[in-house]
Each structure stands twice: as structure tokens, then as C-alpha cells.
Amino acid sequence: MDDAPVGPHRLWRMELPPLDFRRLFDAAPSLYLLLTPDLVIVAANDAFLRGTMTRREDIVGRPLFEVFPDVPERSAGAGLGSLRASLERVLKERVPDEVPMQRYDLPLPDGRLERRYWNIRNSPVLGPDGEVALVLHIAEDMTEVVRRREAEMEHDRRNEELRARAGKMAAEIYLRAQQVEDANRRLRQLNDELSASAQSEREALNALRRTQSILVQTEKLAALGQMVAGVAHEINNPLAFVTNNLAVAQRDFEAVASLLSLYRRADVDIADAQPELAAQIAAGAERIDLDYTLGNLGPLFARSRDGLKRIRQIVEDLRTFARLDESDLHEIDINPGIESTANIIRGRARKKNVEIVLALEPVPTIACYPGKVNQVVMNLLSNAIDASPASSQVRCRTAPGGDGGVVIEVVDSGTGIDPAIVDRIFDPFFTTKPQGEGTGLGLSISYGIVQDHGGSISVASTPGAGACFTVRLPPRPPAREPTSYERMP
Ligand SMILES: Nc1ncnc2c1ncn2[C@@H]1O[C@H](COP(=O)(O)OP(=O)(O)O)[C@@H](O)[C@H]1O
Ligand SMILES: [Mg+2]
Structure with a gap:
């Protein structure tokens, strides 16, 4: 150094x-x-x-x-x-x-x-x-270095293990997610199927209800028709002989009356010959007001004949209306049926002071089920009367349809129909009337009948101002399977 x-x-x-x-x-x-x-x-x-x-x-x-x-x-x-x-x-x-x-x-x-x-x-x-x-x-x-490296290696190994485990878990999660998705898809499918079947079940239920209502109504109508026909038949016989007897009685009474007036010419002679008998006769004649009685007899018979004629008309109307037993098509003029129907329901209209006014134009004959067409008119008229205020009119009009068929209109100036419910009035059991008054079947039955005829029924209404129901019937119904109505006995 x-x-x-x-x-x-x-x-x-x-x-x-x-x-x-x-x-x-x-x-x-x-x-x-x-x-x-x-x-x-x-x-x-x-x-x-x-x-x-x-x-x-x-x-x-x-x-x-x-x-x-x-x-x-x-x-x-x-x-x-x-x-x-x-x-x-x-x-x-x-x-x-x-x-x-x-x-x-x-x-x-x-x-x-x-x-x-x-x-x-x-x-x-x-x-x-x-x-x-x-x-x-x-x-x-180097121990610490080695230990550190060992620790690092262990750490890396752990990390690797964790990564591998995480990877495995991710794969597992992916798999599970897919399973869940599959299950969800199946669930959705099941749900769709379920709601589809629920929907068709609802539809089936509605159809069932409609059929049931038709059955009930048809049964009622058939029973009513039979009863009406039976009553009409029963009334017809006595009506015939009462009418005959009245004619005979009138003739005989007239004969007796003219004979009596001959006898009365001998009044003076009887008074002379037998004053007591004459006094008795005079007292009797006074008691029964003989002159008035003899004078009233003619009008009396006339009014009775009128009454009988009306009874005959009612019976005739009932029979026309109740042609429910006729399940065959008939080529008819619908106007007389409508007249009969109006006649039958007039009593009810009169109670409400509602007038039924008919305006029946000559119409072509159509092939139809007459009793059922009457039933439709009856339902429309009775709804119109229900909706009408007192002292109003219900008009029923017929006219030729453009297609060789006929158009029937029933118009009232009543309450009209709320637009909110107008879609539902043809549904079975839909009614706005109090329980016991409305069945909700009239329009749905009518709808079915018109459809069976290949026709249409529609409504126009101004709430508060009235309603107009229009029925169009073609010259003949389309050829098709017999409906539930026709299959009814
Ligand atoms: N001319 C009318 N004016 C007002 N509403 C009517 C008329 N016709 C039918 N409707 C409505 O349609 C509903 C259904 O009628 P309908 O099927 O005949 O059953 P219902 O007469 O037993 O109620 C009635 O409750 C009423 O609300
Ligand atoms: Mg009704």
C-alpha cells in the first residue's frame, strides 16, 4: 500500500x-x-x-x-x-x-x-x-431467497390453483346458468301452453254457456209453443160453437122479438078481456124495460160477435207466432207473422202507454224458420218497449232487401245503448236489467237465429235518444250442417 x-x-x-x-x-x-x-x-x-x-x-x-x-x-x-x-x-x-x-x-x-x-x-x-x-x-x-422463491412458488401454485378453481367454477356457473335458462325456457313454454289451454277452456266454456242458454231457451220456446198451440186448439172448438150458437141465438131472438111485437098489438084486447093479466104484463114489461131491451138486442149481438172475432184473431196470432214446432224451412211472407207478434205484445206495450206502429211494405217471400223469425221480432220489440219512455212509439218496419231478401227494423226513442257496452249486448247472459227482469238471452238467441238464416243483425244507437236494430235476412239460408236449433226435437 x-x-x-x-x-x-x-x-x-x-x-x-x-x-x-x-x-x-x-x-x-x-x-x-x-x-x-x-x-x-x-x-x-x-x-x-x-x-x-x-x-x-x-x-x-x-x-x-x-x-x-x-x-x-x-x-x-x-x-x-x-x-x-x-x-x-x-x-x-x-x-x-x-x-x-x-x-x-x-x-x-x-x-x-x-x-x-x-x-x-x-x-x-x-x-x-x-x-x-x-x-x-x-x-x-441463500435460504431466505430460496424460501422466498418457495413461498412465491407456493403463492403461484395457490394462484394457479385458485385460477383453475375459478375457471372450473366459471364453467360450472356457465353450465348452471345454461341449465337455469333451459329450465326457464321450458317453464315459459309450459306457461304458454297453460295459458293457451286456459284460453281454449274459456272459449269452450263460453260456447257451452251459449249452447246451454240456447238449449234452455229452445226448450222453453218449444214448451211455450206446445202450450200455446194446445190452448189455441182448445179455445178453437168452444169458440166455434159459441160463434155458431150466438148466430142461432140472434136469429131466434129476432124471431121471438118480431113475434112479441105481434102479441103486443093485442094489448088493448087483452086489457078489455082480462084486465088482471094485462096489468101483470104491463108490470113485467116495465120491470125489464122491454122497449129498451128489444132495441138493445141488435147492438148487443153485434158487440158479442166482435168479441168473438177478436178472440179468434188472438188465437190465430198465437198460432202464427208459435210456429215453433216447425223446424223445416218455409217459403213465406214474413209480414203476417210480424203483425201477429206485434198483436201479442201490444198488451204489454199498452201497460207502459207505448204504441207499436207497424210499417210493413210488401216484401218478397223468403225461405226461413217462421217461428224463429217471429221470436227475433218479439225479442227486439220487447227490448224496445223496455227501453221506451211512456207515451212514445216503437216502430217496426219491413222492406225488401237489396239481395232479394228482407230487412226488418225495430226503432225506439228510449234510453239508447252506452257505447261502452254495445259490444257485449249480444253476449249470452249480458243484461243491464234488474235481476228477475232481464235474462240477457234475448239478443244472443236472436243473434244465433239470424246467423242460422245467413243474415245479420246490427244496432245503431244514440244514448238518450233511442236505438235502431236492423235485421237482414237473405232469400234463403246457406246450405250447411243443421245447427243446434234444428237438431232440437
Ligand atoms: N232497444 C234497446 N235500447 C236500449 N238497450 C237495449 C235495447 N235492446 C237491448 N238493449 C240492451 O241489451 C241488453 C241485452 O238485451 P237482451 O239480450 O235482450 O237481454 P235482456 O233484455 O234480458 O236484458 C239489455 O239488458 C239492454 O241493456
Ligand atoms: Mg231482452
């Missing part, structure tokens, strides 16, 4: 404290060991003592492999064998040698072994003769 070159180096040499190689050796962070060529420990620095957990006085002066015997079971793997081989190489070849990551199992004071990893370098320290005088053994403790 003394012959260090002059110049800038002098400067730092001057300021450098005196070097103590012993202290430098001990302060070095690596593990230093100085060996003789026969591998006896000459010196060990503090780091070595700490790292090997030995004491200087226990190891210095002793052969290396005596202090650290090569016990194979203690040092698995290369053990001290590779250290020995390295030292031998250094001694022989006089060049530094490395043993990277040498693993040692160091005995702890309590007898346990602690695994440590060392990077080892052995360097020859040559003497003046060029021979190896000492061997410097340097060890870098």
Missing part, C-alpha cells in the same frame, strides 16, 4: 482510517472460512459462526469435515460430498470453484436440523511459491 501511485489516490489514502483486516473479515456479510490445504479451519468470521451456529473456539484448529461430519442421512442430496469435491478441485487446479445452492441440514443446539441453502465459492490463496497456501471458503446464505 505504501507504494500506491501518487496522484488523486493519495488523497483518499490519506483520509482512509487504518485498515484492520480482522474487523473487515468479521464485518463481512458473507460467511468466511479460511482453511489450510489439508482442510483445517484457520479462521471463521462472525457471519460464519452465526450462520452455522457454532463458536469460534469449537471450530478453529479443527479439520473442516470433523467439525461438519458428512452424515449422509443428515444432508440429503449432494451433501458435503460436493463441497469436498470442490475443495479438491481448488487444491488441484488452483483456481476458484463454485458450488451453487448447496443444501445443508445444520444441527440446531436442540438437536433438530435446520435446512439451509448456500452458494459456495472456494478460492485458493497462493503462497509466494505459487502453491496453495490457504483456501478461502465463502458462503452466501
